[in-house]
Amino acid sequence: MINTINFKKNIYSSITIAALLFFHSCSTTTDKLIEIVPGGKAKLEVEISKDFFAEKKSIQLIGSTAASRVPERTAIQTASIDLNDKYTLSAAWVAEPSAAYNAVNSKAASNMLTTTITTLQPYIKYKLLVFDDKGKFISERDYTHGKEQQEDQLLLQGGINYTFVAFSVNSATVLPAVHFADETNKTLATASIANLSGSLDFMYAKVQKVLESDITYKLSLEFKHKFSQITTTIDAKSTGYNITEVQARFSPHFNAASVNLSTGDITQKGTESLADVKFSALHKPTVTSSPTLINAAATQTASLTINSITIGPMQKTDALSFKDLALKPGVKYNLIIKVNPKDEYLTHVGIPAARINGSIWALHNVGVSTSQDPNQEPITAALHGNYYQFGRIIPTAGPTDTNINSEWTWRYPALDAWNAGSIEAPKKTENDPCPKGFRIPTQIEWRDLLESTTASNVGNFKIHDTHFNAAKVLTSKRKKNVRLVLPAQGWMNTNSYNISVGLRQRGININYYSSTVDAGGMWRLAGDDLDIDISYLQKGRLTQSRPLRCIAE
Structure with a gap:
């Protein structure tokens, strides 16, 4: 049965209300007819359209001997620990903006409503609660995704500022009960879920809307995930072996929570525990867990502990922990753990190189003869x-x-x-000047290099067009005879009118491009005799010229 709303403020009034419940992973669209009904009534079709997380972040293990904080724009944390005397486990948390969501538009001319359907499984249950302008409970409906029209009609009076609250736990069988502090006086202020399991994917939406006559309304309820969710991948392809056993847990985590339905705020309940990471398909070089739900307040001290892991003949039963991880409720994470060989010099596709924390870096800048000793002093x-x-x-x-x-x-x-892929899965382009088998590094890879090395100087740092002997030396934290030398070449500058003005700061400035850009500008490696770091430059600087150092594809 199609749900109808009855508004009784004005006689002969016509009101159309479109109520939408928004969900994530939008892919296709359908049209739903909203019919105006004589006598002040309107039909309401409730649909699931999309859900969202507060933001989406990726966690890719690439990093250093300790977790580190970096500027908010990069939102990267890196960490690395030894697996044994040959391999390390490395990590980085990489922030990404939420995906853009498709707009939901009303086609007034045809009274048609375009909505976006999700990849969520059908028959997910969700509850809709209605409160009037004084916060008094009016009505509720339990809906099933894909079967909304089978529910009874919902009748409301026009001319009132209603509050609509909806929630779901992304389940076809479970829908938590609503608790009111006073069952004889049910109000929004006293509505709650008293005992929510911390293992359920709780989602919440709230909107206020004044329902007047002679107006077409669209009531948009966007569901927000309230717990953190982490999908963990362990990549051991570099070893040539399969992963046959993993036991890992996230902390902190609570088994229960209460929900204030007026605000959607979560309060953790019970004793702090651990959230198990579950891998269902082992015996592969790369294994991926099912999503792990984390019920915890925002923290800068979350941790992942790998209690045991078996990779081919290698078995590690001493606990390995990544600590001081920044975790936020309602954020979705992808955690990728890479097993990397230890640092060393090598020749890669005929190019002299150094492996540092699993990444292979060319020893020379682009345009330099590889027959030159990269560690020569003076430079x-x-x-x-x-x-x-x-x-x-x-x-x-x-x-x-x-x-x-x-x-x-x-x-x-x-x-x-310079990157036809993504920041996490870069792909070399035909414009890339690096030799075969190499490409321009991303901002993440420069960050990883800095976190995996210690920086020092060689030569005399001073600005002069003919001063060539200064350089920054990045030495592996795990093997001190493995290092990269980055000459202080400066850069070819441009002015505010985008006109080239020639060489700047040769002899003191280290300045190398990355392949990472956005609509506002680009990331580069920059330093001098005092410091070296990743920094952001505005788009107007993209016409400047810089030296390049390459990383293996």
């Missing part, structure tokens, strides 16, 4: 490479030049000019 101009504009394969200046050549352009490049 000479022979270790200085070409200068490149972002997204371009042709150099705009040579190693000893002080100004750009005729290849320089004022045009801005495409944002994906």
Whole structure:
């Protein structure tokens, strides 16, 4: 039966209400007819459209010997621990913005409503509560996703500012009961869920709407996940063996909670415990858990403990812990743990390189002969490479030049000019000047390198167009004879009118592009004799020219 609303404020009035419950993973659309009914009544179709998390973050294990904080824009935490004398487990938490959601539009001309259907399984149960302008409980309905029209009619009076509250636990069988502090005087202020299991995927929505006559309404209820959710992947492909056993847990976690239905606020209940990470498909080089729900308040001290892990003949039963992880309720995480070989020098596809925390870095800048000793002291101009504009394969200046050549352009490049993939799964493009088997590193990979090394100086740092002997040296924290030397080449600058003004700060400034950009600008590695870090530059700087260092694909 289609649900109807009866508004009694004005006679002969016509009101159309469209109530939508929004959900995540939108992919297709359907049209739902909203019919105006004579006598002040309107039919209401309640639909699930999408859900969302507060934000989506990825956690990719890439990192350093200790967790670290970085600027909010990067939102990366990194950590690394030893598995044994040959391998390490490394990690980074990488923030990503929430996916853009499709708009839900009303087609007034045809009285049709376009909604977005989700990948959620059908028959998920959810409850809708209605309160009047004084907070008094009016009515409630239990709906089943895909069977909404089978519920009884819902009758409401027009001219009132209603509060609509909806919730679900993403289950086809479970729907928690609503508790009122006073059953004889049910109000929004006293409505709650008294004992919610911490293992349920609780979602909440609330909206206020004044329902007047002669107006078409769209009541949009967006469901927000209230617990954290983490999917954990362990990648041991580098070992050549299968993962046959894993026991891991997240902390903190509580087994129960109460919910204030007026605000959606969660209060943890009971004793703090651990949340088990469950892997259902083992005996593979890479294994992925089912999502782990975390019922805990926001914390900077969450942890993942791997109590035991077996990879081929390697068995580790001493607890391995990643600590001081920043965890927020309502955020979805993907945690990727990589098993990496220890740091060493090697030759990769014919290029001299160093493996540091699992990543393979070229020992020379682009344009430098690989026959040069990368660790020579004093450093000479022979270790200085070409200068490149972002997204371009042709150099705009040579190693000893002080100004750009005729290849320089004022045009801005495409944002994906050096990365056809994502920040977590980069893909080399045809514009990439790195040699075969290598590509421009992402901002995450530069961050990982800094967290996996200690920085020092070589040579005399001073600004001069012919000063070539200064460089930053990044030495592996695990093996001190493995290091990368980054000459202080400076960069070819542009002014506020996007006109090239030639060389800046050779002899003191370390300045290397990454492949990571967004609509506002780009990330680069930058430093001097005092410091080195990842920093953000506005879009106008993309036409500047910088040296390049490559990482293996």
